[in-house]
Amino acid sequence: xxxxxxxxxxxxxxxxxxxxxxxxxxxxxxxxxxxxxxxxxxxxxxxxxxxxxxxxxxxxxxxxxxxxxxxxxxxxxxxxxxxxxxxxxxxxxxxxxxxxxxxxxxxxxxxxxxxxxxxxxxxxxxxxxxxxxxxxxxxxxxxxxxxxxxx
Amino acid sequence: xxxxxxxxxxxxxxxxxxxxxxxxxxxxxxxxxxxxxxxxxxxxxxxxxxxxxxxxxxxxxxxxxxxxxxxxxxxxxxxxxxxxxxxxxxxxxxxxxxxxxxxxxxxxxxxxxxxxxxxxxxxxxxxxxxxxxxxxxxxxxxxxxxxxxxx
Amino acid sequence: xxxxxxxxxxxxxxxxxxxxxxxxxxxxxxxxxxxxxxxxxxxxxxxxxxxxxxxxxxxxxxxxxxxxxxxxxxxxxxxxxxxxxxxxxxxxxxxxxxxxxxxxxxxxxxxxxxxxxxxxxxxxxxxxxxxxxxxxxxxxxxxxxxxxxxx
Amino acid sequence: xxxxxxxxxxxxxxxxxxxxxxxxxxxxxxxxxxxxxxxxxxxxxxxxxxxxxxxxxxxxxxxxxxxxxxxxxxxxxxxxxxxxxxxxxxxxxxxxxxxxxxxxxxxxxxxxxxxxxxxxxxxxxxxxxxxxxxxxxxxxxxxxxxxxxxx
Numbered sequence: 371x372x373x374x375x376x377x378x379x380x381x382x383x384x385x386x387x388x389x390x391x392x393x394x395x396x397x398x399x400x401x402x403x404x405x406x407x408x409x410x411x412x413x414x415x416x417x418x419x420x421x422x423x424x425x426x427x428x429x430x431x432x433x434x435x436x437x438x439x440x441x442x443x444x445x446x447x448x449x450x451x452x453x454x455x456x457x458x459x460x461x462x463x464x465x466x467x468x469x470x471x472x473x474x475x476x477x478x479x480x481x482x483x484x485x486x487x488x489x490x491x492x493x494x495x496x497x498x499x500x501x502x503x504x505x506x507x508x509x510x511x512x513x514x515x516x517x518x519x520x521x
Numbered sequence: 522x523x524x525x526x527x528x529x530x531x532x533x534x535x536x537x538x539x540x541x542x543x544x545x546x547x548x549x550x551x552x553x554x555x556x557x558x559x560x561x562x563x564x565x566x567x568x569x570x571x572x573x574x575x576x577x578x579x580x581x582x583x584x585x586x587x588x589x590x591x592x593x594x595x596x597x598x599x600x601x602x603x604x605x606x607x608x609x610x611x612x613x614x615x616x617x618x619x620x621x622x623x624x625x626x627x628x629x630x631x632x633x634x635x636x637x638x639x640x641x642x643x644x645x646x647x648x649x650x651x652x653x654x655x656x657x658x659x660x661x662x663x664x665x666x667x668x669x670x671x672x
Numbered sequence: 673x674x675x676x677x678x679x680x681x682x683x684x685x686x687x688x689x690x691x692x693x694x695x696x697x698x699x700x701x702x703x704x705x706x707x708x709x710x711x712x713x714x715x716x717x718x719x720x721x722x723x724x725x726x727x728x729x730x731x732x733x734x735x736x737x738x739x740x741x742x743x744x745x746x747x748x749x750x751x752x753x754x755x756x757x758x759x760x761x762x763x764x765x766x767x768x769x770x771x772x773x774x775x776x777x778x779x780x781x782x783x784x785x786x787x788x789x790x791x792x793x794x795x796x797x798x799x800x801x802x803x804x805x806x807x808x809x810x811x812x813x814x815x816x817x818x819x820x821x822x823x
Numbered sequence: 824x825x826x827x828x829x830x831x832x833x834x835x836x837x838x839x840x841x842x843x844x845x846x847x848x849x850x851x852x853x854x855x856x857x858x859x860x861x862x863x864x865x866x867x868x869x870x871x872x873x874x875x876x877x878x879x880x881x882x883x884x885x886x887x888x889x890x891x892x893x894x895x896x897x898x899x900x901x902x903x904x905x906x907x908x909x910x911x912x913x914x915x916x917x918x919x920x921x922x923x924x925x926x927x928x929x930x931x932x933x934x935x936x937x938x939x940x941x942x943x944x945x946x947x948x949x950x951x952x953x954x955x956x957x958x959x960x961x962x963x964x965x966x967x968x969x970x971x972x973x974x
Contacts, residue, residue: 434581460611736883762913
């Protein structure tokens with residue numbers, strides 16, 4: 371496992387401030403559990419308002435939370451002043467997303483100056499039970515000096 | 522362009538009934554614009570509740586709508602009794618999702634017995650202006666005879 | 673369909689010169705058929721040396737040719753002096769790759785300063801018959817001023 | 824880490840026999856290092872014949888070897904009689920592929936009856952030095968009873 375050294379000593383506050391501005395995370399009821407250099411964990415309670423036609427969490431709901439966790443894992447390693455944007459990602463849905471809550475884990479695989487490669491996982495949890503239902507591989511970009519875009 | 526022949530003559534009603542059960546689509550305010558064999562178009566008005574930290578629609582919001590459009594494009598060609606589930610998809614975010622409404626287009630690229638390959642696009646529209654901001658390539662699966670999963 | 677204006681008037685010669693230096697293309701027997709702004713087509717004769725265990729062209733062989741076609745579609749729009757590198761791509765294999773030759777088409781979907789989004793297709797052809805077997809969605813990067821990397 | 828139980832006690836011989844029939848692996852000079860339930864490792868010496876225009880191994884070369892490693896990781900868990908085919912994969916290229924040899928690791932993330940989710944990694948090695956240059960996330964399919972397709 372790579373040990374990452376943050377370029378910004380205030381990475382924790384910066385991630386939390388940006389997360390608080392993601393309106394979608396509030397709408398979904400997502401809680402930011404943990405930030406560390408190159409790592410971010412989040413949790414969302416199951417809610418019927420965000421399901422697909424079979425009553426499971428919608429693929430887009432899972433994607434929303436894991437993408438945010440991955441984006442903030444990436445931002446935790448970016449230079450002060452940079453903003454993070456998702457360039458692309460690919461996801462696999464491995465089992466129906468049923469359970470009490472979604473646990474989302476974002477991890478940096480490789481941190482570059484402009485591009486950061488991230489891996490994300492989604493687990494559906496009920497009591498002590500945890501099921502791996504979702505996996506993501508994606509690319510985040512550090513955006514600097516673009517008007518109106520700041521984290 | 523391939524011409525697809527639906528295996529189910531009632532494909533239109535079947536897609537609309539299933540769409541009406543996707544709670545996430547109601548939550549996002551998505552409207553089903555059009556269903557044709559192997560094709561599905563949807564529209565969602567911009568709403569701040571589904572944005573990321575820079576005020577654009579969140580990548581997960583775009584993914585939700587385009588994934589549903591792709592899923593129903595696939596379902597329109599499936600045999601009666603089959604349910605559709607997303608296996609995997611990959612998306613590219615090409616420009617910030619600002620504008621009055623999101624137009625999502627799902628198209629079948631190849632229709633197999635079990636797996637259907639789909640391509641999706643997302644456009645942000647304001648008045649007559651339309652900007653291509655999102656593209657998806659994915660795989661949908663026909664699920665048959667699994668308890669509790671039906672479209 | 674977007675009309676692209678090349679940033680480099682010598683894009684055709686530049687792509688052909690770089691292609692001639694791709695040793696893998698020579699090894700595979702690939703021929704560069706056509707270059708246009710944001711477009712590149714290539715052809716490879718079927719050869720048993722590049723097959724998988726069932727006698728079809730290997731997924732990696734298809735990927736090699738379509739990735740090169742996509743890379744050169746991207747390079748055709750890059751500023752003079754920039755080199756092209758693949759950042760990431762996703763492919764779907766839609767049918768076994770049997771036939772006399774592979775036709776690979778690379779197209780730019782969106783051309784940015786640093787990142788270019790590309791779409792690629794692979795067709796297996798025999799006589800007049802053409803079968804769509806492969807599709808790619810990926811990201812290319814313009815690399816400037818890095819020692820030893822030039823197109 | 825999940826512990827997998829192979830459905831076929833002869834999985835090792837079956838993988839090695841199929842690998843020996845992959846002509847592309849012979850052409851590339853790939854060696855099968857190790858097979859275990861849900862795991863497969865391979866090695867390929869660097870060779871200029873398989874490079875891109877900057878002298879690094881081509882993205883398609885890396886993809887070929889890692890896709891094979893992932894495919895055989897999947898096959899190691901499939902029922903007797905099933906053949907493996909790549910459905911789709913997504914790769915990220917994280918650093919130029921320079922070095923003495925490529926080490927490819929394929930791992931099963933989730934093993935289903937029809938679909939197997941796989942993760943692959945590519946490392947460029949020189950002496951004791953090892954650099955993580957490539958990552959893959961993909962889907963393999965068990966094909967049964969299709970004429971002419973057997974592993």
